[in-house]
Amino acid sequence: MTTTVFSASLPIEEQLIIQKQVITGHRSGKRLCVVTGTHGDELEGQYVCYLLTDFLQRNADKISGTVDVYPALNPLGIDTITRGMPGFDLDMNRIFPGKKLSSLSDEVAYAIIEDIKTADFAIDIHASNIFLRELPQARINVNTAETLLPYAAMLNVDLIWVHPAATVLESTLAHSLNSLGVKTIVVETGVGMRITPEYGQRLFFGILNLMKNIGMYEGEISAQITEPTIVSGDGVAFVNAGASGIFLPTKTYGENVKKGEEIGQIVSPLEGKILSVVTAPEGGKIMTIRAYPVVYFGSLIARIIIG
Amino acid sequence: MKSPYREPFHINGFLFGKGEKSVAIVGAMRGDEIQQQFVCSQIVRLLCDFEQKGLLRKDFQILVIPSVNHFSMNINKRFWPMDNTDINRMFPGYNEGETTQRIASAVFEAIKDYRYGIQLASYHFPGEFVPHVRIIKTFNDITDDAQKFGLPYVYLKTPEPFDTVMLNYNWQVWNSAAYSIYAGTTDTIDKKDAHLTWNAVMRFLSQIGIITKDYHGGYLSRMLNDADFQTVMAERAGFFYKLKTAGAEVRQGELIAKILDTFNGSVLSEIHSPSDGVIFFAHSKALIMQYTAAFQVIGW
Numbered sequence A: 001m002t003t004t005v006f007s008a009s010l011p012i013e014e015q016l017i018i019q020k021q022v023i024t025g026h027r028s029g030k031r032l033c034v035v036t037g038t039h040g041d042e043l044e045g046q047y048v049c050y051l052l053t054d055f056l057q058r059n060a061d062k063i064s065g066t067v068d069v070y071p072a073l074n075p076l077g078i079d080t081i082t083r084g085m086p087g088f089d090l091d092m093n094r095i096f097p098g099k100k101l102s103s104l105s106d107e108v109a110y111a112i113i114e115d116i117k118t119a120d121f122a123i124d125i126h127a128s129n130i131f132l133r134e135l136p137q138a139r140i141n142v143n144t145a146e147t148l149l150p151y152a153a154m155l156n157v158d159l160i161w162v163h164p165a166a167t168v169l170e171s172t173l174a175h176s177l178n179s180l181g182v183k184t185i186v187v188e189t190g191v192g193m194r195i196t197p198e199y200g201q202r203l204f205f206g207i208l209n210l211m212k213n214i215g216m217y218e219g220e221i222s223a224q225i226t227e228p229t230i231v232s233g234d235g236v237a238f239v240n241a242g243a244s245g246i247f248l249p250t251k252t253y254g255e256n257v258k259k260g261e262e263i264g265q266i267v268s269p270l271e272g273k274i275l276s277v278v279t280a281p282e283g284g285k286i287m288t289i290r291a292y293p294v295v296y297f298g299s300l301i302a303r304i305i306i307g
Numbered sequence B: 001m002k003s004p005y006r007e008p009f010h011i012n013g014f015l016f017g018k019g020e021k022s023v024a025i026v027g028a029m030r031g032d033e034i035q036q037q038f039v040c041s042q043i044v045r046l047l048c049d050f051e052q053k054g055l056l057r058k059d060f061q062i063l064v065i066p067s068v069n070h071f072s073m074n075i076n077k078r079f080w081p082m083d084n085t086d087i088n089r090m091f092p093g094y095n096e097g098e099t100t101q102r103i104a105s106a107v108f109e110a111i112k113d114y115r116y117g118i119q120l121a122s123y124h125f126p127g128e129f130v131p132h133v134r135i136i137k138t139f140n141d142i143t144d145d146a147q148k149f150g151l152p153y154v155y156l157k158t159p160e161p162f163d164t165v166m167l168n169y170n171w172q173v174w175n176s177a178a179y180s181i182y183a184g185t186t187d188t189i190d191k192k193d194a195h196l197t198w199n200a201v202m203r204f205l206s207q208i209g210i211i212t213k214d215y216h217g218g219y220l221s222r223m224l225n226d227a228d229f230q231t232v233m234a235e236r237a238g239f240f241y242k243l244k245t246a247g248a249e250v251r252q253g254e255l256i257a258k259i260l261d262t263f264n265g266s267v268l269s270e271i272h273s274p275s276d277g278v279i280f281f282a283h284s285k286a287l288i289m290q291y292t293a294a295f296q297v298i299g300w
Ligand SMILES: [Zn+2]
Pocket: A038, A039, A042, A126, A127
């Protein structure tokens, strides 16, 4: 059943509407919310939501409890290839928990939280932005790691990144929900503005696997579930561009590199020369690689899981 | 910093005097902060003039950075053109991080040791403010010196999570007395408000003894806290037909705006002032969405 979570009038005729699909199982049980599309340029979650709503609606007899799927928390952003909230220039993942009687963005955030806060679990699916490609990963704030790690490990991702807490991240959807007692896991996968079907399918099976483990799904899972690597903040090495130019990768994500090994080059097409050879500061597996070729001094080129 | 195809990016500062690092002034950090850059350019003009006439103390150092983000301003963008990140969400910066973290780091390195920090700031919602000094409430009490600007209001704001990555807050963490000055408009120049704002900065410099000539007096500022603001929301969407602007004195129940139907011009909603007071903030676009903050009114 499609339900409207929030609506507000735009100046001319149209309504801004945030909708969800509610799939009610044949038996009572927990409530899981799968949300995506906070960032309008991240589309990997679209495929996951489609796979889920299609499958769960056909298999409601195998489900206990309720699954709410929110494919577009920032509908105007998705429809207009805009990362933030159009008209506000705001990162929607920095406005939670929102409040009443303040602004449209606060009102939106408040309505989303109100709608989700009674859930037992939430999965917030992000893709990377248009600049980077990411291995499928769960991201967990160190303060919630103890609670969330076992569930994150069910999601069929390659790694779980336990990152340090930061005050600025207290305004994210995941932080707000976790502090309200909704076990919320952020997933990052793939690249912005594109869909990586393999990763979408993996995450779909991962969510089914989580549902199975928490007693919400009793059926087969026709996939092997990956055991993730767990990395903490200092277990990840960052590689940033040492020059401004065009980045040409020689490695891709998922590949292993040795310390000092070449990851790619930054070149000048005008001068026909290499401006900078990008090398691995540590040996390990590449979890993130630059997807967008134009780079500035400082642009993130890669992240490496050390060891 | 070099760019792939544009001319290299520089951040320019103007230094006045030598010795004790006294005041750092930062202008536009976003590409649409044209009013802020305009005000800053006028401050530079006046300081050059005063320096020539010997009206500046030589043992105090002032640094003025009118523009941190002309790469955006030159091409009509608000945020960093490559990745749309906001330099004023990157403080204190990180010199081995992403481009805008490195820019924030370089700026912060240059300004963090000054005793006073003044930022010409804009707000993330489109609208006009009564010119005021804003202080982010931290462990330091710096409200007394805020009076020296002589602006009508000093607003002591409780920090939100995003404030912790903004310049004002980080300046205070480094023990500078940091003041953000809101100069009315953002992407258009309002001469009257601009004049009021640069005068306020010059008055401050005179009050703390850096400018040796007496500057004419300003207002006795009223202190504001979060609880002093009443937000008036748009209950409907449509044309925003504003009858009162920021700074106007209003009476309780007075009609201050109408929202009109965008097809037939009929009145969908009337907006009335919630109290006797002054309009502190007014939405400035011709169209308005439902649930948008149309006004903030401060009661007497
Ligand atoms: Zn995202």
